[in-house]
Amino acid sequence: MSPKITLELLRQLRQAMKSSKYVSEPIQAYIIPSGDAHQSEYIAPCDCRREFISGFNGSAGTAIVTEQHAAMWTDGRYFLQASQQMDSNWTLMKMGLKETLTQEDWLISVLPENSRVGVDPWIIAADQWKSMAKALSGAGHSLVAVQENLIDAIWVDRPARPSTQLIALGLKYTGLTWQEKVVALRSKMSERKISWFVVTALDEIAWLFNLRGSDIEYNPVFFAYAIVGMRTIRLFIDEKRMVNADVREHLQLDTPSSSELSIQLAPYESVHSELCAICAGLGPREKVWISDKASCALTEAIPKVHRSLIPYTPLCLSKAVKNPTEIQGMKMAHIKDAVALCELFAWLEKEIPKGTVTEISAADKAEEFRSQQLDFVGLSFPTISSVGPNGAIIHYRPLPETNRTLTLKEIYLIDSGAQYRDGTTDVTRTVHFGTPSAYEKECFTYVLKGHIAVSAAIFPNGTKGHLLDSFARSALWDCGLDYLHGTGHGVGCFLNVHEGPCGISYKTFADEPLESGMILSDEPGYYEDGSFGIRIENVVLVVPAKPKYNYRNRGSLTFEPVTLVPIQVKMINTEMLTQKERDWLNEYHRQCRDIVGAELERQGRKEALDWLIRETQPITN
């Protein structure tokens, strides 16, 4: 990997920072955040501005360029990668180390007095803007919104913004028409006396209109904004993609029913001016909802007296609680996904002894098996296929230069998932094709105990997911072990594999309470640098539980596994399990055998079925 040569690019950027074409007065620093205008986790190539200017393409990082310096803030996952991808014009600012200055402190330390710091207001969130502006003004500088993006200005061959074909999802996938979703949204708006709601998150727009796209890899979303009022619905989108007859029919663009449910189309770029026009016409007490994670540009378009910032939008909350059709779809998607993985593991058992299977070829094979399943659309994230020490790199993705061969000697960890029209999957299994050591089994068993502790937990209605995080760690903690990531994230239904507002993590207090119908991952792990990684991940559904008592009529919840792929018994030290844990495992394997077995049978996949039956024999200790 050789670093990107950035001298000339930086010269051009610094010129733009002084050019009256872009700024009324020169700016002394320019901030280049990672995100897009929708604060997406994954972004399209046209939005990879930080990578373009620096060469560093990790998923997290912020670049700041001044007249003299160019600096990149990123976290521990990316120290090595960033230092390899960036040339000597760049200084790596290692976040999380005590001696590393924050962006604000660094700017204050390097800037001349009364400096102007520029940023594109579309790709900085309003709250980030606020804290940065405050810190800078406290030191005599000012934060300035630069309307034209200065990276775009110097990016000669910048890819176009994707405008892929849209898929209209029918009721059999969504359970609710988009009209019903709009009506439900409006009823929440009127409860809170809200006149307008500005939808900025791409997955919320896709979910609301029952549309999917492929503008961003792995995430079936499309670039758009929406503004929903009590009587109007405006969709801001590239009109070219609206020529498809299915989509026009789906949105009833040509046969409007009631006027409150007819959609007005407008160009993607016009959202700001339209929002300003709407706000200009507001009565004195009218309020506009917008996510507190929305861009500074759109947030500021709403005058403060009318602005109502919300941490989780009503769409985010509704989307998280899957309806019966979505639950059915997610279950079906996971059965198909399990079929593909049974095939993969059966194939691996046969092929690995030949010495020809690598991390990359195994990942490719997994994709191949998945692609044979009905309604397969694509992967839901880059497959983590890792052998031995590579398994300890939590966000590993095999590259030709790191690619290891699968053997009978090392642990293999595969974390993968797919998008099907009926649901999104995300599953991790850790397996050994030879004989695991006693220590490897011991560690695996602690992780399994943690997985079961969460999956089988019973907890009162209203409990937030972060309160369950320690259950996943308790067995590891007892022996002085731990893992440095959260335990679970929300999963979309044929949508983003990571979604809010629920999760299971020690890191946040801002998660919303778990509700029946929410779908999350349960994925504790253990990682030993330089030797192996273990993770056991199921997607689980929150369901009502019926324990013996019912304190204050609050009701209880628990989880039901949606993922149905055997957990390798060979990796378990069964003596370390309690009877309750053994019962859980046997019952889980029974379900895998019955449900996935029937589907394998139906699809005539004999070898995989044999493998499944072998791998789901009850354990007895």
Next chain:
Amino acid sequence: MSPKITLELLRQLRQAMKSSKYVSEPIQAYIIPSGDAHQSEYIAPCDCRREFISGFNGSAGTAIVTEQHAAMWTDGRYFLQASQQMDSNWTLMKMGLKETLTQEDWLISVLPENSRVGVDPWIIAADQWKSMAKALSGAGHSLVAVQENLIDAIWVDRPARPSTQLIALGLKYTGLTWQEKVVALRSKMSERKISWFVVTALDEIAWLFNLRGSDIEYNPVFFAYAIVGMRTIRLFIDEKRMVNADVREHLQLDTPSSSELSIQLAPYESVHSELCAICAGLGPREKVWISDKASCALTEAIPKVHRSLIPYTPLCLSKAVKNPTEIQGMKMAHIKDAVALCELFAWLEKEIPKGTVTEISAADKAEEFRSQQLDFVGLSFPTISSVGPNGAIIHYRPLPETNRTLTLKEIYLIDSGAQYRDGTTDVTRTVHFGTPSAYEKECFTYVLKGHIAVSAAIFPNGTKGHLLDSFARSALWDCGLDYLHGTGHGVGCFLNVHEGPCGISYKTFADEPLESGMILSDEPGYYEDGSFGIRIENVVLVVPAKPKYNYRNRGSLTFEPVTLVPIQVKMINTEMLTQKERDWLNEYHRQCRDIVGAELERQGRKEALDWLIRETQPITN
């Protein structure tokens, strides 16, 4: 209980709200918070202003009086009590109910346009001021600091501020001289480039100077402020209490050593003007530390550019981590406390069958036994002595009109503690003097399992207490049960029985990580309205643990019980315990027998010793 007659008082208050003697322009509303100028949890009689104006004397409540209305906000614990103690001039605002307006919304709904709302800036915290001021100004009103307290203005026979005698604690109790504590504080200040630190919390001042008072019942503190600079120490305190030779010697008031460690005394009331004078002399980059919970008056005295608000002061953090002398003292205090409780329980067993013991007489007897112990100072909080259904009232305190007799038929819960010169205790035991029902035993055993789960938990260094809260609930949750309070709080050493910055609760994320040397309570419970309450509370010490492995060299922690009072085996369904839980209980009881037994022997308390030996027999299932 008849309500307080408040018509005339309210008339006088409303007159004061318009009087040019107190306000430059009339105010249309006056807020009366609960607290004192130090944001103390317990307050002195002279600070019970909300009680004086309304009659309501619960621990939490805020009164607001307008020209037309008088309203009281309090929470579910006090709905009944407040409605009984207040007359018809008052409206009870039930916090936590959906239909109840917040103070801000209520004010906005009742006030005429452009109203002025007054509050004493000394008894409202700076952050509360800020949010109230923001809400009011958003609706066209303003929040106004009224320098003279208007309740004090009309309170004819207001008690004087207490100025009790101070006790100087020697090294054998404190482990560190106050000079050493000042030096350590200054080193933290200089690390963070802080010039001055304003100490406002009474327990921090007491801890820093190794002094104790009795200005507030149960809390051995005294009214004072301190301002510590790098070269000066100012103590703001009633000078009359500084005539005691011991205290003068202790503070070296007459024989100053180095000038940096000599204390300048100033009147309690002069802290504001002194702080203003200090701030007037600050260089442009100098910073002053003050707690973000300090009063608005003192916070605002520091110009914003110099102000550095901190959630937990360095004194709060140092005080929480007990030094070896303090740990030794806490252990000794708990042994003496256990002696008193063994005596109590032995006495109760004998006396209850006679039918003469009540909640109040049992509490008195407990105090009597405690008072016989060396260095006893007083109780650390009002004793919760509750029989049967009274046990389900979490903050119960027996009153003549609620007083029940202890019998062989109902569960008895006693939550009590004392201040000794060497430490503070807080212990809850739930016992049955006859035969508990299977259901009572079942519930008790869930609570015990939760108590043990926390007490025996092993967790990595750096873990915050809130991550352990669910361990205490897991057994209850499994059966659909729960309790609606936190699991643990920090405990001071001959100081406040509730102290920050650590705790074990699902309610906060702002607790500081647990560290070896911190002392907390572990007190899960279960309460069945109208029938019984169960709580098992030990004070526990955070100690290093040595599990099998040591992931990333982070080290592990666990708890060691400091409370050594037997847990009644009769209440346990031993079949529900795991072997690990049985081992924990047997080992705990062995320690009680060995350590407390030796002290009972030494003190020649034969009956209590017999009781202890009987109650600590190992269980075998």
